[in-house]
Amino acid sequence: MHDNIFHFFQTLLQFNSVLIFHSIARDPQFSVSSVFASDVIHANKKDIPCILRVTYSQLTLPKTQHSLLLLADNESEKGRWEKVLNELHLLLKKHKLPDTSVFLPKEAFDSALPLIRTAQSAAIVDQQRIALGTEEGLYLIHVTKNEILQMGDCKKVTQINVLPESQLLVVLSGRSHSVRLYSWEDLQNPESCGTKIQEARNVQAMTTGTLLQGTVSCLCFGVKRQVYCYSLNIGKVRYKKLREVQAPGNVQWLGLFEDRLCIGYPGGFTLYPLTSESGAGGGGGGGSTTNLVNTDDPTFSFLTQPPLADALCAVKMRSGEFLLCFNLAGVYVDSQGCRSRKKELIWLAPPITCCYTAPFLLVFTENAVDIFDVNRVEWIQTISLKKVRSLNTDGSLSLFGTETMRLIYLRSKQAEKDHFDVPETEENSRRQMLRTKSKRRFSFRISDEERLQQRRNMLRDPNMRSKLISKPTNFSHLVHVGPGEKMQNLRDLPNQDSTLAPMNRPRSATESGRPLSAGGVGVRALPPRKQKLA
Secondary structure, X not given: OHHHHHHHHHHHHHHOOHHHHHHHXXXXXXXXXXXXXXXXXXXXXXXXXXXXXXXXXXXXXXXXXXXXXXXXXXXXXXXXXXXXXHHHHHHHHHHOOOOOOOEXXXXXXXXXXXXXXXXXXXXXXXXXXXXXXXXXXXXXXXXXXXXXXXXXXXOOOOEEEEEOOOOEEEEEEOOOOEEEEEEOOHHHOOOOOOEEOOOOOOOOEEEEEEEOOOOEEEEEEEEOOEEEEEEEOOOOOOEEEEEEEEOOOOOOEEEEEOOEEEEEEOOEEEEEEOOOOOOOOOOOOOOOOEEOOOOOOHHHHHXXXXXXXXXXXXXXXXOOOEEEXXXXXXXXXXXXXXXXXXXXXXXXXXXXXXXXXXXXXXXXXXXXXXEEEOOOOEEEEEEEOOOOEXXXXXXXXXXXXXXXXXXXXXXXXXXXXXXXXXXXXXXXXXXXXXXXXXXXXXXXXXXXXXXXXXXXXXXXXXXXXXXXXXXXXXXXXXXXXXXXXXXXXXXXXXXXXXXXXXXXXXXXXXXXXXXXXXXXXXXXXXXXOOOOOO
């Protein structure tokens, strides 16, 4: 058995199977099996006996699974792999490895919503609303009421940032990559186009945050090698220019650390002060710029020498260190740009984007989200999501799928509750996005025609038909009355609320003289009233 396991680890990378190992170790739904011809309809008949199917969990709500097909060289080799994987799963299960997962993937909204297929960005506005940026424009979704607003005339929304302190929504959109500001009041009016920042055109990167201990909201965006910084407010003058900075290279990433701007460019990161107090206690040199990659350090040569490494993101840690994430690796430096740790973060697959939610780094690859603890420099979780990509800056909302596109919310286990009211979803939903009287307001529900068809289908099914008839209430069963049996005396139940007077239905002139059914024994008909002739 141990020889098989040793051979398994030797050949694990042939299949790029980091996900498989993670599933073997911690996934209770993990299984390995052979396939039938009906499972792989596009495979050659001679390859079917050599195909192995590995199944593991995908979403926690709703619970879904995913299968990975592996092709071995021959049938005997496939049998050896199946045996080794099952034995390893039992071995790791026996040792009861601790669960190190920190995020639970949940479906954020019904996948039947057509806007999800073309989503390029998203943001959580508040507990009941999320913003979705698509090719067609900016949409505000009320997740509990299933109401959708299309905001303004902006197209191709690529980034959405929320500033709750200033009650502003910052949107990067359009072919020219311009920036618009939407206030909370603007979000109430779907006709509003927000406030456009005239200088913001061909923006490559954007970030928002606060300065001066959270008293001033700030917006920074980069155009080629130039970075523009603005203060934001809710008044008539929505923005005011603070500073303009030139980066050493084309801007690839932007971030705000307290009162300093961090610019990522090919081969490095640099800190720039935005206020006069930026350098105090932060290693910024009293207002001077700080290069976070020491070019004199030969261990950084793989980042700074051509071809230069792409800058993905930077993280400021409580210890005062910085984690600099490049497409090649993640390195730790101090406030002067010198290496602070020998350990580096090595990516399990080529990264597409990196997002940070303290103290975890989320690395989005083509078919998974790898999660690292930045303090312990450890890989702790992998979430398998095919063709996944992040839609917001912290990675809490993402999109994945090929045939069915799903909007996913990564819920932190450490959080007391969800960041918004995640609605219940179902497979094969028949809800549709229906336009209301206003061309910018939509309702996401089952259409009247579909609802009528569902009722017809229920009426055809005897089991479902019984559910349409409500159960009897407020009655007393005295005795069964069948054919040929005498009718029994009937009586009403006492009124539950003695304070309520009985309700007498008024009788018409023709009805008042009509006797009750003659079969009712013990029920006496009322005498007809005397009618006055006109």
